[in-house]
Amino acid sequence: MARRSAVGRGRDTAVVEETAVPGRALGTSADPWETPDLDRRRGRSGKRRTRAGGRWGGSGGRWWVWVGRAILWALILVILVNGIRAPFERFTADDGTSSSEAKPGKSAQFPSSAAGAFALQFANVYLNYDQKNAPAREAQLRTFLPDNADPQFGWNSVGQLQVQSVQVAGVDARDASNATVTVLARSQDKWYRLAVPVYADKAGALVISARPALLP
Known part of the structure; x- marks a missing residue:
């Protein structure tokens, strides 16, 4: 058993007994004045770790962006094609209707x-x-x-x-x-x-x- 002298911290004193391992000196990690909870919160750099660590999403969510863009462009193309085709279909339908109506009208006027x-x-x-x-x-x-x-x-x-x-x-x-x-x-x-x-x-x-x- 080795006995360590008391260290004065203000008015308080403390006596700590440590068990010495034969052939091994006491390390600094056996310092009784360092709070164990602080050691668990420190990293290698000596800085404190925070419990609320942020999670980095990385590039795993970018493919959703590309899928959304592809769907948007496809929708735009469909709207453009329908908008261009509709007037032509209406024009040809009107021509067919007028020509079909003109023939019976001409023969109907003649007795x-x-x-x-x-x-x-x-x-x-x-x-x-x-x-x-x-x-x-x-x-x-x-x-x-x-x-x-x-x-x-x-x-x-x-x-x-x-x-x-x-x-x-x-x-x-x-x-x-x-x-x-x-x-x-x-x-x-x-x-x-x-x-x-x-x-x-x-x-x-x-x-x-x-x-x-x-x-x-």
Whole structure:
């Protein structure tokens, strides 16, 4: 046992007994006046450690930033593409709607049904002729033809033709006043296809505007 003398600190004195290890001198760490709690709080540099140590996140959270930026740019690109494409789609849709509405409107203004019936009656007279009754045919044609037209409308008063059936195949209206009526006629075992031009005025009156064309 080694006994250490008391050290005076003001008025207080203390006597500390230490157990000496044989062959080893007493170290400074055995100083009884140094508080053990302070030793645990000191680092190698002698500075005190703080309990509330901050944690450094490092670069581990940066990938969230890049993901957020990528999503933001993708959203911006989608908005730009939709904003540019929408006017073109609206423009093409308007053109398609206007063109589809224009065609029925044009044909609806022309009296297609009346023109078809008118051309059918005309074809029955025009395709039936005989040189023996040419004056009767001329009188019947007069109700279909415009003023100052050829009374026989191209027939030279020679030969004869008689058809058994006549039917309307279609009406092609070019505008509100003009249309071409396609007529099919059968004479015995032969078929004729005739294109009859019809004119309609604003009052609804109809007239054969030109000589019919025989189609193949």
